[in-house]
Amino acid sequence: MAHLPLIVQSVRRKRIGLAVTIWLQMCTVASWFLLTLGAIHSLHTYRPRIRSYILDFYAKRDYVKRLVYASDETCIEQVRMNRTTFFKLCEMLQILGGLKSSRNMLIDEQVAMFLHIISHHLKNRVIKHHFNRSGETVSRSFHNVLNAIIRLQDVLFKKPEPITANSTDPRWKWFKVLE
Numbered sequence: 001m002a003h004l005p006l007i008v009q010s011v012r013r014k015r016i017g018l019a020v021t022i023w024l025q026m027c028t029v030a031s032w033f034l035l036t037l038g039a040i041h042s043l044h045t046y047r048p049r050i051r052s053y054i055l056d057f058y059a060k061r062d063y064v065k066r067l068v069y070a071s072d073e074t075c076i077e078q079v080r081m082n083r084t085t086f087f088k089l090c091e092m093l094q095i096l097g098g099l100k101s102s103r104n105m106l107i108d109e110q111v112a113m114f115l116h117i118i119s120h121h122l123k124n125r126v127i128k129h130h131f132n133r134s135g136e137t138v139s140r141s142f143h144n145v146l147n148a149i150i151r152l153q154d155v156l157f158k159k160p161e162p163i164t165a166n167s168t169d170p171r172w173k174w175f176k177v178l179e
C-alpha cells in the first residue's frame, strides 16, 4: 500500500506527457494548415499581377536592352549618355525624385523613353511604335520622368556663373569687345 502514491504519481506524469505530445502535434498541424492557407492566399492574390507584368514584358524589355544596355556606343547615340551615367540618373530619379516603376513599366524604360525623346526630338507617334506602347502610356511616363527631373533641379541643373571681363579663359577671348 506504500507504493500507491508512487504509482499514482507516475500515471499522472505519463498523462501529462501524453497531453503535451498531443498539444504539440496539434500545434504543428495548425501551423502547417495556416502556412498552406497563407501560401494559397498569396498565390491567388498575386497571380493576376504577375500575369499582367509578364504579358509581352520580355518583348518590350528587348527594345530597351538594345537601346541602352547593348553597348556604350549605342547608348551614347540613342540617349546621349553612357551606361554608367544612365544607371546613375535612374537611381537619382528613383531615390531623390520619387520616380516609381509602374505596373508594367520599369524605371529604366521610362527614363530611356524620356531621354530618347528629348535627345532626338521624337514625336509621341514614333516612340509609341518603337516601344510598342500606347500613346497614352508614352505621354504619362514622359510626364512622370519630367516631374521627377524637375524635383531634382537643385542637383541636376548647373547654375550659370557670369564671366567677368578680365577672365583668363582662352575660349572667352573670341567674345571680348575690341576696344
Ligand SMILES: *[C@@H]1O[C@H](CO)[C@@H](O)[C@H](O)[C@H]1NC(C)=O
Pocket (backbone or CB within 6 Å): 072, 082, 083, 084, 085
Ligand atoms: C561615362 O560618362 C561620364 C560623364 O560623361 C564619365 O565621367 C565616365 O568616365 C564615362 N564612363 C565610361 C565608362 O565611359
Ligand SMILES: *[C@@H]1O[C@H](CO)[C@@H](O)[C@H](O)[C@H]1NC(C)=O
Pocket (backbone or CB within 6 Å): 056, 059, 132
Ligand atoms: C506589341 O504588343 C502587342 C500586344 O501588346 C503584340 O501583339 C505585338 O506582337 C507587339 N509587337 C511587337 C513588334 O513587339
Ligand SMILES: *[C@@H]1O[C@H](CO)[C@@H](O)[C@H](O)[C@H]1NC(C)=O
Pocket (backbone or CB within 6 Å): 164, 165, 166, 167
Ligand atoms: C576680375 O575682376 C573682378 C571684378 O570685376 C575681380 O573681383 C576679380 O578679382 C578679377 N579677377 C582677376 C583674375 O583679376
